[in-house]
Amino acid sequence: GAGVSQSPSNKVTEKGKDVELRCDPISGHTALYWYRQSLGQGLEFLIYFQGNSAPDKSGLPSDRFSAERTGGSVSTLTIQRTQQEDSAVYLCASSLVASPSAALSGELFFGEGSRLTVL
Amino acid sequence: GIQVEQSPPDLILQEGANSTLRCNFSDSVNNLQWFHQNPWGQLINLFYIPSGTKQNGRLSATTVATERYSLLYISSSQTTDSGVYFCAAQLNDMRFGAGTRLTVKP
Numbered sequence: 001g002a003g004v005s006q007s008p009s010n011k012v013t014e015k016g017k018d019v020e021l022r023c024d025p026i027s028g029h030t031a032l033y034w035y036r037q038s039l040g041q042g043l044e045f046l047i048y049f050q051g052n053s054a055p056d057k058s059g060l061p062s063d064r065f066s067a068e069r070t071g072g073s074v075s076t077l078t079i080q081r082t083q084q085e086d087s088a089v090y091l092c093a094s095s096l097v098a099s100p101s102a103a104l105s106g107e108l109f110f111g112e113g114s115r116l117t118v119l
Numbered sequence: 120g121i122q123v124e125q126s127p128p129d130l131i132l133q134e135g136a137n138s139t140l141r142c143n144f145s146d147s148v149n150n151l152q153w154f155h156q157n158p159w160g161q162l163i164n165l166f167y168i169p170s171g172t173k174q175n176g177r178l179s180a181t182t183v184a185t186e187r188y189s190l191l192y193i194s195s196s197q198t199t200d201s202g203v204y205f206c207a208a209q210l211n212d213m214r215f216g217a218g219t220r221l222t223v224k225p
Contacts, residue, residue: 037160042217045214048212058120058212101149105167108207109164110162112160
């Protein structure tokens with residue numbers, strides 16, 4: 001697609017429910033990132049995927065969080081047994097490569113985010 | 120991961136003034152970007168600048184990778200420049216600073 005697409009744009013759920021957030025990166029981009037932004041705060045790194053390599057999961061805050069990237073394209077972030085502190089905007093970004101060089105850009109492009117509210 | 124620090128955390132300017140925002144990072148990087156987050160939360164790419172200097176209209180940026188810092192210059196500021204400016208640096212994954220919140224008053 002022309003840009004990074006995320007869905008849903010807004011999600012309201014009850015505490016304890018599972019949620020899935022979807023990210024469709026820019027076509028041809030091999031690197032995909034998930035971030036979380038709480039109200040008035042900066043961007044917290046969650047996880048990133050680079051091609052067929054094992055993902056870097058070092059930013060996931062607990063084992064309730066997981067992410068998959070199928071076929072090297074679309075990614076799904078899953079939060080199990082949601083808690084109120086999970087309320088935030090979840091942002092996805094993609095780049096051509098994760099290890100840029102003079103020939104290959106690592107510039108990140110963001111989607112508009114999925115706003116999650118846990119009641 | 121790499122540590123990214125931005126200063127100042129908050130900045131209030133009168134329209135027409137110039138400003139400099141700073142980004143320090145803790146390690147060598149292969150990617151450095153500046154973003155503007157508008158009041159609706161959208162992250163706008165300003166500069167992709169792992170090294171050197173770039174200019175785009177009233178904005179310019181310089182990254183001195185060997186000294187581990189980058190600067191964003193805003194000249195003749197306008198009220199539409201208000202928002203949060205983020206610096207992000209990458210060695211492996213991409214890490215963000217806490218941002219500089221800029222308010223430009225008419």
